[in-house]
Amino acid sequence: MKKRTLLGAMLASLALGVSFGSATLAHAADQTLRVGIMSGEDEDVWRVVAANAAKHGLTIKLTTFSEYTQPNEALSSHDLDANSFQHKPYLDAQIKARGYKIVPVGFTYVQPIGLYSRKVKSVADLPQGATIGVPNDPSNEGRSLLLLQAQGLITLRDDVGLLPTARDIAKNPKNIHIKELDSGIVGRAIGDLDAAIVNTDWAVKSGIKIPQERIAQEKVTGNPYRNFIAVNEKDANAPWVHALVESYQQPNVASEIIAVYHGATLPAWKDAPQQ
Numbered sequence: 001m002k003k004r005t006l007l008g009a010m011l012a013s014l015a016l017g018v019s020f021g022s023a024t025l026a027h028a029a030d031q032t033l034r035v036g037i038m039s040g041e042d043e044d045v046w047r048v049v050a051a052n053a054a055k056h057g058l059t060i061k062l063t064t065f066s067e068y069t070q071p072n073e074a075l076s077s078h079d080l081d082a083n084s085f086q087h088k089p090y091l092d093a094q095i096k097a098r099g100y101k102i103v104p105v106g107f108t109y110v111q112p113i114g115l116y117s118r119k120v121k122s123v124a125d126l127p128q129g130a131t132i133g134v135p136n137d138p139s140n141e142g143r144s145l146l147l148l149q150a151q152g153l154i155t156l157r158d159d160v161g162l163l164p165t166a167r168d169i170a171k172n173p174k175n176i177h178i179k180e181l182d183s184g185i186v187g188r189a190i191g192d193l194d195a196a197i198v199n200t201d202w203a204v205k206s207g208i209k210i211p212q213e214r215i216a217q218e219k220v221t222g223n224p225y226r227n228f229i230a231v232n233e234k235d236a237n238a239p240w241v242h243a244l245v246e247s248y249q250q251p252n253v254a255s256e257i258i259a260v261y262h263g264a265t266l267p268a269w270k271d272a273p274q275q
Helices: 003-012 041-054 069-076 088-098 138-150 200-205 239-248 251-260
Strands: 031-038 058-065 082-087 102-110 114-116 131-135 169-171 177-181 195-198 214-217 226-232
Touching: 031 041, 031 069, 031 239, 041 058, 041 082, 041 200, 041 239, 041 251, 058 069, 058 239, 069 082, 069 088, 069 102, 069 226, 082 088, 082 239, 088 102, 088 138, 088 226, 102 239, 114 200, 131 138, 138 195, 138 214, 195 200, 226 239
Parallel strands: 031 058, 031 082, 131 177, 131 195
Antiparallel strands: 082 226, 102 226, 114 195, 114 214
16 A cells, blocks of 8 residues: 555544644734643654744744653643643543643544563463553553453453553453553563553654554544643633644644654544545
8 A cells, every 4th residue: 555545544544533624724913832742753743833833823832841740730830831742531630630720622643552562473472470561650551451451361340431550450361460660661661571551652762663563552443542732721712722723733734743653643633634
């Protein structure tokens, strides 16, 4: 399949989010916005967003982070106007723990979390007593356990929702050992583990080969882990919010997402443009 056709098929598979449309960008009053993102590939994506926004009255000043808990704290403290790095289960957990008044305002992309291994070629090949690394923050650990359940490796208690923990494992026929590690470390530890569940951005940063070393991946359709732009609740209806989201949800941004993440990350707004 030609690359352009393949990318089109990947984008066409999405039925995600709410689009602000791509025909006409809203014009905001000239304004500088401080936006927090994770360092790495997203910097390339946001350079395209910033160019879009500049044509419509917004100057984007990026602040990069290397640790997931920092962007929401900076946003809540009004050191940022917006951030773009998280999905709803993560934000919900942060709000519950810290009382943030932060809301999502527009979908960006989805990164299906993957199970990777350098020791086995398939889930079926995982041995008895295998050690599997998972991220240790509540939302991504829960996401990881749900992936292991979907692969038939464990069974979780009923009604655990999106935030199960290792204590919620009801059946573990292979006696899988769950090793909780920081999100930024679990991918780098893959050589010492039988397998590791790693967020896509950290998998790229850790030098994991995608898709060669991926032995399982969560589904894309209906995925509850779509990332989004978030702002403080009081700013949710500000004119610049609409313009910022619209600057993101454009065909050139969709193309950049797929390019910099090598097809492992997909635009998650409705009617994402075809390639």
